[in-house]
Amino acid sequence: MNKLCYRLIFNRVRGMLMVVSDITRSGYSRVARSPKRTSLSETRVKISPLSFALWLAAGVVSLPVQANIVADSSAPGSQQPTVMATANGLPQINIQTPNSQGVSRNQYSQLDVDARGAILNNSHQNTATQLGGMVAANPWLSKQEATVILNEVNSRNPSQLNGFIEVAGKRAAVVIANPSGITCNGCGFINASRNTLTTGQALIENGQLKGFDVNGGRINIEGKGLNDSDADYTQIIAQSVAVNARVHARELNVVTGRNQVATESNVTTVKADDGATRPEFALDVAAIGGMYANKITLTGTEKGVGVRNAGELGASAGELHLTVDGRLENSGTLQSQAALQIASNGDQDNRGNIVSQQDVTLTSGGTLRNSGLVSAGRNATLSAGTLQSSAESTLAAGVDGNGTLSQPGNLLLNSQGELKAQGKNLAHDQIQARGSRVDLAGSQTSADAIALTSTQADISTQGATLAGRTLGIQAATALNNDDGKLSAGSLAITAQTSVTIAVCCASRTVKR
Structure with missing residues (x-):
């Protein structure tokens, strides 16, 4: 008879009131009960639906959420997002108040998204979403909505992004930054303009997000891949990137190596070798992997670290640029509608197809070996220390x-x-x-x-x-x-x- 009754319990671990069913049993129900005492944590209160809705929106009350998204309690309070559930049970993240530059800074001790997805609430009023249905207004956004939603993960574990992240309300740029790495398996973004996956630390200057400081970390694209074709621009910034599934974007920029990288993906500083073990390949695209976008730019700066492509990199409407300090191995397909440019300080070995409807330019500081196809709609220029076809x-x-x-x-x-x-x-x-x-x-x-x-x-x-x-x-x-x-x-x-x-x-x- 109590199945429709609920009570508020103060969760000491989370430091907040939580709603539980009146028929919920304690995890210690098998232990002999002590005499009944009334305490603050078990006080029953009667609240109106309106009050409950306001408490829920403000984060005073949290519905149980099974997602592995946890705000970092050691971060400043102004950088701790509120995590709750939408009406249909999806994780809802009420992002923190943006600064005068429109940057909302949010820190997590864990940021994992399951296949259902998650909501970044960037709306100051109730709004509809594709994934979570109606979402209540974010009380942290009373003055303005964010133009950049920065999500920083402070953890020893890589983030597991297995579903879409949707921005509720005003469209914004989204950054997921985890120095320990990111694995994307069916991830993507909805209602986001410019998106970044990075293993770098965010560089903030005068309230603006200036770029990222990359010391290590790997981003893996696997399983169901990455679909960011709803965004105008997608960038992946890490020491190394492994692509074992498909990546779809409009304009794609990948920067690898230990660098300081500006938000526009320009490498501002290439770091000296620190003696640590380097990855064999800065970018490794497997036969089942591929990158597809209107325009693709790939930059690898780490000395002697190469790029291997056994899949397909396809720029369907624009250019494909690949610059690498080490060697290039291609047994797959590199193709573009516009100019295709590949430059390497090390050797280039093409056993696959390099095709452009316009110019192809291959430049190698070492030996350029070709046993495959190089085809240009206009001019094909091959320059190397030694050329072997x-x-x-x-x-x-x-x-x-x-x-x-x-x-x-x-x-x-x-x-x-x-x-x-x-x-x-x-x-x-x-x-x-x-x-x-x-x-x-x-x-x-x-x-x-x-x-x-x-x-x-x-x-x-x-x-x-x-x-x-x-x-x-x-x-x-x-x-x-x-x-x-x-x-x-x-x-x-x-x-x-x-x-x-x-x-x-x-x-x-x-x-x-």
Whole structure:
């Protein structure tokens, strides 16, 4: 008969009144009962529905919540959010009062979100939400709503984000910062404009969020992945990032390494090596993983730490930029609608596909190895200390959406050391290949104009087929065309020592 009756109990651990059913039994019910005494913690009170609603909104009363979201009791009171439940049982976080810069700072000892999701209450009035239904006004927002909701986690454990986080009320930028790491499995944001997952400490200056100080930590994307396509901008900032599921965003920026990073994802300071164990890869995208956005920018600053992609990175409407201090390994697909640029201080090894509807620019401070496909709708430029493109490879410029060489485009190959391009080398307009030694043996090389230049050693077109309207060869020593075929309307050959030609078909041939 008491199932509809409730009473208020003072929870000493939480330091607040809580509502419990009148039929709820104590966890010590098996212990012999002491004589009944009336105490403050068990006093029954009669409250009106209106009073109860006000107490609930203010956080004086809390409905039981099964979520693992706990405000940090050691933080200043003005940075402790109030955690309660929505009418349908979702975690509701009444964020703290924002400062004059619109930043609401909230500290937690635990911030885990289950598959049901959670609400960040940024409304000064009752409002409807997609996940939690109607949400009561946040009493901490009587003066203004937040433009930035900063959520800082002070814990030894990574945050587990397994559901969506929805901003109730005014749209705002959301930051989840946990130096111990973040795992996202089906996470995302609703009604949030600019979102950040980071293992950095927040840098606050004059009330403004200026950036993040990253000393370590890893962000894992797994399982159901990350869907932030509702936001204008998404950034992931950590020492390392592992992608074992799909990431969807409009504009995606990933910064890895031990850095100080501005809120716009610009690296302001790269930290010196502290001697600690470094991750093997700053960004590791598995075969089942992928990143999809209109525009993607990836920056890795930690010396010698590379990027490995076995999945797919796709910029469907804009550019894809990847800059890494270490090496790049690609066995998957890197593609963009606009310019695609990859720069590494270390080696690059492409065994997959690198494709752009516009320009492709690959720059390596070490050896650039290609046994896959590099295709550009316009120009393809490859520059390296040493360039090696195998017999199985394809380098192409001026390729349209149907895979046909129908658009203006040049293939530009430049190596400080030896240049090998022994596969298919194709361009609508020009092919220029320059290295200390140039080896196109066995290749199929075709363009309107072909120019080969060696600065220190010979040029080999042995067993190759070269076809163009004009063909110019400048060898520092010899030209070896054994079993090869040179076909051009105009052929000019310059060699300091010897010229060996198997088959030559040209209306005009000049030898020097």
